[in-house]
Amino acid sequence: MQQELFAKDPVDQFRPFCYVQGRKKQSTYFGGDRKKGNALMKRGLLSFLLIGVLAPLLAVWSFWSTIKNAVKKVWRAAKATVRTVVRVVITVVNALTVGVFDLLLGFLTWPPKKLRLHIFILADRNGPIVNPSDLTQSLEYAKQTFKDRFNVKLVPYGENMVEIIKKPAPDAALTPDCGVGALNNEFLGEAGEYYASQLAGWNALPISLTFPITAFVVRDVHNKVGCSLGPLTDYLTLDIGGVASKSTLAHEMGHVCNLWHSCSKTNLMWKKAADRGNGAKGFQKNLLRSSRHVQYW
Numbered sequence: 001m002q003q004e005l006f007a008k009d010p011v012d013q014f015r016p017f018c019y020v021q022g023r024k025k026q027s028t029y030f031g032g033d034r035k036k037g038n039a040l041m042k043r044g045l046l047s048f049l050l051i052g053v054l055a056p057l058l059a060v061w062s063f064w065s066t067i068k069n070a071v072k073k074v075w076r077a078a079k080a081t082v083r084t085v086v087r088v089v090i091t092v093v094n095a096l097t098v099g100v101f102d103l104l105l106g107f108l109t110w111p112p113k114k115l116r117l118h119i120f121i122l123a124d125r126n127g128p129i130v131n132p133s134d135l136t137q138s139l140e141y142a143k144q145t146f147k148d149r150f151n152v153k154l155v156p157y158g159e160n161m162v163e164i165i166k167k168p169a170p171d172a173a174l175t176p177d178c179g180v181g182a183l184n185n186e187f188l189g190e191a192g193e194y195y196a197s198q199l200a201g202w203n204a205l206p207i208s209l210t211f212p213i214t215a216f217v218v219r220d221v222h223n224k225v226g227c228s229l230g231p232l233t234d235y236l237t238l239d240i241g242g243v244a245s246k247s248t249l250a251h252e253m254g255h256v257c258n259l260w261h262s263c264s265k266t267n268l269m270w271k272k273a274a275d276r277g278n279g280a281k282g283f284q285k286n287l288l289r290s291s292r293h294v295q296y297w
């Protein structure tokens with residue numbers, strides 16, 4: 001066959017072998033089926049695009065997002081560490097100045113002090129988690145308990161004590177963890193970063209010498225109705241169940257102001273909300289009143 005074609009076209013006989021081979025083959029590729037050839041060419045080109053271009057691009061993009069997420073986490077942890085160090089420094093300075101004075105005075109008398117509280121009700125896509133009026137009972141209970149037990153008056157930090165953040169909060173902030181999970185949130189999570197960005201009296205650093213407590217009303221605190229990391233943070237979280245229980249707000253505020261759990265049911269720091277009293281022992285009064293959140297001004 002090839003010999004015949006060569007014979008019909010004498011010029012081909014003088015062309016290099018490979019060219020002649022190619023030219024002759026061209027007419028017989030895929031049995032001369034040009035459509036099939038084109039389809040296969042397209043498929044080849046597509047495979048090249050997928051494997052040669054898109055795959056490396058995807059790999060670079062995934063590598064870049066991994067790096068970006070890691071940098072984000074390190075940055076979050078760094079900011080949380082700065083916040084914690086600042087709090088520890090303030091706590092120590094406060095304890096060595098006003099705190100010592102309060103502690104000594106505590107054996108004689110408890111002059112009136114003030115605590116600034118700001119409550120933020122978070123919202124999801126359906127609106128605020130609760131209405132401000134839903135907080136009346138627990139707010140009144142906290143005011144009364146702090147006045148009666150510690151001679152501390154709860155006052156608003158801003159114009160109003162209760163405010164709604166209308167812009168929907170991230171899911172992580174609406175359903176936070178407590179305990180180790182909350183610590184993890186504070187240092188690495190989206191929830192901790194969100195709370196820090198909304199804290200009353202703080203910008204990157206504290207901007208108010210009254211060191212207010214911020215309470216965030218969230219949808220659900222995992223396995224709890226409220227949560228606080230104690231003096232490590234300046235905020236507490238309270239979920240729908242916590243709002244419904246009258247003593248949870250006051251109890252979590254106790255944690256923020258240095259108090260730990262008590263094994264007496266009649267005490268404000270009793271673990272279970274259902275049968276908790278609102279009593280306080282002498283040392284609890286001194287500890288709470290010497291917190292940086294409780295001031296004479």
Ligand SMILES: [Zn+2]
Nearest residue numbers: 251255261271
């Ligand atoms: Zn507790």
